[in-house]
Amino acid sequence: MVDALSRRRAAGVKICFVGLENLPVLAPEFRHHTVGGESVQQTLLGLALARRGHQVSMVSGDYGQADGAQWQDIGVFKAYRPQAGLPGLRFIHPRWTGLWRALARADAELYYTSCAGMQVGLVALFCRRHRRRFVFRAASDADCDPARLLVRFARDRWLYRFGLRRADAILVQSTRQAEAMARNYGLASRVAGMLVEPPGAASAIRDIDVLWVANLRRVKRPDRALELADRLPATSFHFVGGPLPGEEALFDEVRHAAAARPGVMFHGALPYAEVNALYARARLLLNTSDVEGFPNTYLQAWARGVPVVSVFDPDGVIEREGLGIAAPSPAQLPAAVRYLLREPLAWRAMSDRCRAFVAREYGEDKVLGPYLASFAEALRGGAGAADLTSRSHA
Numbered sequence: 001m002v003d004a005l006s007r008r009r010a011a012g013v014k015i016c017f018v019g020l021e022n023l024p025v026l027a028p029e030f031r032h033h034t035v036g037g038e039s040v041q042q043t044l045l046g047l048a049l050a051r052r053g054h055q056v057s058m059v060s061g062d063y064g065q066a067d068g069a070q071w072q073d074i075g076v077f078k079a080y081r082p083q084a085g086l087p088g089l090r091f092i093h094p095r096w097t098g099l100w101r102a103l104a105r106a107d108a109e110l111y112y113t114s115c116a117g118m119q120v121g122l123v124a125l126f127c128r129r130h131r132r133r134f135v136f137r138a139a140s141d142a143d144c145d146p147a148r149l150l151v152r153f154a155r156d157r158w159l160y161r162f163g164l165r166r167a168d169a170i171l172v173q174s175t176r177q178a179e180a181m182a183r184n185y186g187l188a189s190r191v192a193g194m195l196v197e198p199p200g201a202a203s204a205i206r207d208i209d210v211l212w213v214a215n216l217r218r219v220k221r222p223d224r225a226l227e228l229a230d231r232l233p234a235t236s237f238h239f240v241g242g243p244l245p246g247e248e249a250l251f252d253e254v255r256h257a258a259a260a261r262p263g264v265m266f267h268g269a270l271p272y273a274e275v276n277a278l279y280a281r282a283r284l285l286l287n288t289s290d291v292e293g294f295p296n297t298y299l300q301a302w303a304r305g306v307p308v309v310s311v312f313d314p315d316g317v318i319e320r321e322g323l324g325i326a327a328p329s330p331a332q333l334p335a336a337v338r339y340l341l342r343e344p345l346a347w348r349a350m351s352d353r354c355r356a357f358v359a360r361e362y363g364e365d366k367v368l369g370p371y372l373a374s375f376a377e378a379l380r381g382g383a384g385a386a387d388l389t390s391r392s393h394a
Contacts, residue, residue: 012054013379016108017042018099018123020079023060024271027071030063031271034242036215037296038115038139040272044195045112045371046074048364059102068105077102082245091118091155100126108132110375115139116151121159124166133378136164137171137192140293144172144180148291150219152246161185168378171370173294174315192370196299196362203280209236209341211282211306213275213297214289216241216251224288224330226257229264231334235341237261237286238278242269279304283347284340287312288330298323299362302354307347309336322353 024033025043042058050056050073062078069076080098084090099119103111103126113123114137127134142148151157164170170189172178181189210228214220222239229237239258243251251268258266270278279285285301287310294314301308308324311333318326325336340347 012052013110013375014055014057014106014108015046015049015375016057016059016103016106016111017046018059018103018111018113018119019043020059020061020082020119022046022058023063023065023076026058026074026076027065030065031273032269033063034215034244034269035272036115040296041139041194042112042114044197045368047072048195048368050074055108057106057108059099059106062098075106077105096122099123104130110135110378112137116143116149116160118151118153118156118159120163120167121161122163124163127168128166133168134163134166135169135171135374135378136167138173138177138181138189138293140291141174141177141180142291143293144177145184150291169374171374176315177293190370190374192374193362193367194294194296194299195364195367196303196358197276199276199280199304202305206281206283207236208238208278208282210284210286210309210337211238211240211278211301212286212288213240213278214287215244215269216254217244217247218250219290221288221290221330222250222254224333225286226254226261226264228286228288228333228337229261232337233263235337236263236265238265238267238282240267240270240275240278276300276304279306282306284309284324284337286310286333286337288333299358303358303362305351305355307340307350307354309333309340321357322350323357324350324354 019039019042021035021039022043024030024035025039046056046058057075057077059077059079062081065078067078079102080094084094099122110133111123111127112135113119120136124134138144142150149157151160164185170181170187171192172181172189175191178189178191181187212225216222255266258264279300285297285306285308287295287308289312292312298308302323308318311327311330313319313326318324327333327336
């Protein structure tokens with residue numbers, strides 16, 4: 001007779017990913033809703049763990065889907081609709097109540113969320129009350145510095161700090177973030193890389209000179225990209241990004257500015273798969289942001305042989321590995337773009353290095369290692385730790 005522990009190991013560990021925008025990445029029928037890089041990362045991580053036999057669930061927003069419905073072996077529990085409830089009261093209901101009820105229905109051993117916000121504190125409180133384990137991952141350098149947090153309300157900033165200090169494990173994207181987390185919060189963390197989907201067949205036509213991809217918010221500095229388009233009128237620019245709450249005016253501003261420039265195409269929000277198709281057509285990815293972590297866009301570009309031109313170079317990887325050009329300041333961006341568009345041999349060498357770098361450093365098993373180690377440490381003291389460790393090399 002198989003004992004209870006053996007049955008539990010055979011079924012895998014129950015892990016729940018808390019990301020309110022995950023469903024549009026996971027479920028094709030909801031693909032036209034806005035998503036961010038962390039939605040992509042949580043979904044890819046969940047799928048990878050599900051393939052390894054773990055019981056993966058997600059808590060997502062209410063998009064009208066059936067509660068508990070499954071996509072690709074991942075059950076999705078809905079928390080609340082973004083605009084539901086009365087202003088001033090909806091933090092309690094339906095947001096807090098809806099999130100906790102969805103967490104309870106998921107009934108996981110370990111809960112994972114990423115990106116600073118109120119959900120970090122609410123998930124931590126739930127796990128503390130119900131004796132579950134909680135893992136947080138930083139999604140931006142700003143998540144590691146209280147002076148730079150991209151969180152609007154003081155209440156939500158307090159909840160973030162509360163939850164961060166009660167996490168059983170903390171993951172970050174870079175050594176720079178690990179140092180900032182230790183310096184600013186006095187908390188230890190582990191660097192964990194990001195997953196990237198293998199690209200499909202390479203495009204024979206590179207008809208997009210410069211691709212810019214980000215959800216529209218001031219900190220992403222789309223104005224710099226538009227100024228660059230003015231300075232390089234013979235260069236084709238494609239902009240991709242949807243509006244974020246509170247930034248709708250910026251979205252309209254960028255859309256109208258793009259329409260007035262003949263060399264600029266503004267796509268607005270696009271589904272994840274359609275954005276990948278644009279990377280395959282691009283010669284360069286441009287990043288103009290003031291604040292980043294380790295952009296998901298970099299990996300999507302490099303996997304398709306697209307060098308990155310940016311003022312942000314996480315842990316110096318662009319310069320060290322030759323994956324594009326890290327400009328010392330925004331003033332150097334035009335020269336960097338001109339150089340790569342006018343020097344095909346240099347572009348080809350960088351393109352080849354980009355593909356080789358992703359193949360070497362971002363294989364799924366290699367990336368999963370730090371996550372599995374942190375999950376095991378969070379669960380240590382129970383059978384869950386052994387479950388994860390035994391599956392880490394599956």
